[in-house]
Amino acid sequence: MTDPARLIADLRSDTVTTPTPAMREAMAQAxxxxxxxxxxxxxxxxxxxxxxxxGHEAGLFMPSGTMTNQVAIALHTRRGEEVICAEGSHIYEWELGMMATFSGVVPRFVPAPLGVPAPEDVRAAIRRSIHQSPSGLISLENTHNKAGGTVIPLDVLAGIRAVATEEGLPLHLDGARVVNAAVALNVPLRDVTGLFDTVSVCLSKGLGAPVGSVLVGSAAQMRQAHRYRKMMGGGMRQAGVLAAAALVALREGPTRLAEDHRRTRELAHALVNAGFDVNLNAVQTNIIYAAVPDAAAHAARWTEQGVLCNALGPDSVRFVLHHQVDDEALAGAIRVLTA
Incomplete structure (x- = not known):
């Protein structure tokens, strides 16, 4: 970890932001x-x-997006079933096998170029045979973290919704950064989320809240979700102090996301100009994956120089922009990263 006095920009994740003065005031008064x-x-x-x-009937506040996703999986599936999801999905890659541990289900992956699965591939993944695990749920991720913060087009969402309806399967959205997706598409949030049976909306990433995600769906689903949340240890008692900050983030955060996206594109182009391999087609919101030889060594050196980032493999570094990286911090980060 770098000396705080030398910190130029923390680009490890959009989860690293600290509460704004307005959030702290709201927490104190909640x-x-x-x-x-x-x-x-x-x-x-x-x-x-x-x-x-x-565009949903009810919601339930939980400590994390992993919990909201896993509660949704428990709501929709029975043990021994499969969850159809895009390759690289967070519910599999970064949620520690919880779908198998808690719900007793396994993933069935579909191809997802730039994080976008085709409706016909989703349909082809559905299993009905007595000799195979039956399909229990279709789950999408928007934006798709591992693909680079990419956005699923609205016509693809509609196509997969049609498949789910025709096949009688529920449809869940891991919307950890779904507000980023709506901003990138320049549409109201409900246009992205309204087609799903349940949606996990994270408030502690791009929106900047210190803690929390909300699962939305029907009122009946949320009553059952309340039980699963309690089973997972997610009952937080006087959680209004956290919800107050989340309300500020929900009301103020979306207006800042377009600037995060602009700065992300600026950084991506600077990295390309410096000789790093970045798929600019994947730079759609606030995440960049750059191909960097000996990634861990580069990340360690950049951290010592005041720019924090994560090596996510031997030759891959991830950078994530957020509202506490302003233009001055971005310029400083570019100087370090492209020197």
Whole structure:
């Protein structure tokens, strides 16, 4: 870790942001109650607002996106079934085998160039044979983290929704950065989220809240989700102090995302001009994956020079932009990374 006094920009993730003064003030003033009993007014306000914005009936606040995703999988599946998901999906790559551990299900991957699975490939992945694990759920990720923060086009979403409906399968969205997707598409959030049975909306990534995600769906689903959340240890009692910050993030964060995306493109072009291999077609929101030989050594050197980033393999470094990287910090980061 670099000396804080020498820090130029923390580009490891958009989860590293600290609460803004407005968030801290809201946390200090938030009315609270016991959320396990459903009595925290600030949590209830947050849940209702996320549900409204996403076009769903109800929501449930949880500590993390991993929990909201895994609760959704538990809601939709039975043990021994498969979850159809795009290759590289977060629910498989970064959620520690929880779908198998908690729900007793396994993934069935479909090809996803630039993180976008084709409806016909999703249909082809559906299993009905008595000799195979049956399909229980289709899950998409938007934006797709491992593909580079890429966005699923609306016509593809509609096509996969049609497949799910025709085949009688539920459709879940891992929307860790779904607001980034809506901003990139220049459409209301509900246009991206309304086609799904359940959606996980993370508030602690691009939007900048310190903690939390909201799962949205029907009221009946959220009553069952409340039980699964409790089973996972996600009952946070007087969670209004966290929900208050999340409300500020939800209301103020989306207006900043276009600037994050602009800065991300600027950094990507600077890396390419410096000789690094970046697929610019994948730079659609706030994430960059650069091919960097001896990635760990480069990341360590850049960290010592005040630019934090993550080596995610022997020859891959990820950079993530967020609202606490302004133009001055971006310029400093480019100087270090391209020297």
């Amino acid at each position: 009315p609270v109650g016991d959320d396990v009993y459903g009595e925290d007014p600030t949590v209830n306000e947050l849940q209702a607002e996320v549900a409204r914005l996403t």
